[in-house]
Amino acid sequence: MAIELGMELGKVSISEEVVAVIAGSAAMECYGLVGMASRKQLKDGIAELLGRENLTRGVEVRRVQDALHIDLYIVVSYGTKISEVAHNIQVKVKYVLNEVIGLTVDQVNIFVQDVRVLS
Template sequence: MKCRISTELGEIIVDTDVIAKYAGTIAVECIGIVGMATKNVKDGLVNLLRKENLSNGINVTVEDNRLCLDFHVIVAYGVSISAVSDNLIETVKYKVEEFTGIGVEQINIYVESVRVID
């Protein structure tokens, strides 16, 4: 899927994978986020994604040239999930809109697991 931005000189097309990778790097920098997650449907286990695969934990859809992002995250044990989620939403919305010039309509956060970090 792609986003289209029209300018006076032509059109800019941004692949949603680019947006997902960028959003993933922002997410893992947020305090309280251990990493992005993917769920193995076969056995129901949640796996922590490596930096090169962060976009697998994010689903980006485009509706009427507005972005909807779904994050599957692992949070640190002992943090407020609500506070971490609010920070993630605010940070990602601001930085993605600044980066792409496309408005973010909705951000959904799915907490897949909680991990103790050292």
């Protein structure tokens, strides 16, 4: 289902997949994030790390009444403070979606699926 924005010259429809790509790209710019994880169940206790071409598989966009909720499934780098990384991602995603698209995001939920050691 597309998100519709009313402008002075008409309506703009934005697909939820576009919102997911923008949210995923914004999250990937944050320090301490290894990548996005698949929303599906873990395989043998290890989260599937997604590449840049599959960012939308780690992002879920939900509309609850008139509010927009973004769920991000992430993999965090070992040695970083998880709460700080999650907070930075929340702030960045909310800011980018507001500035780029003009959406008011109600919630950005972070689900840490795994911690990886980068070598």
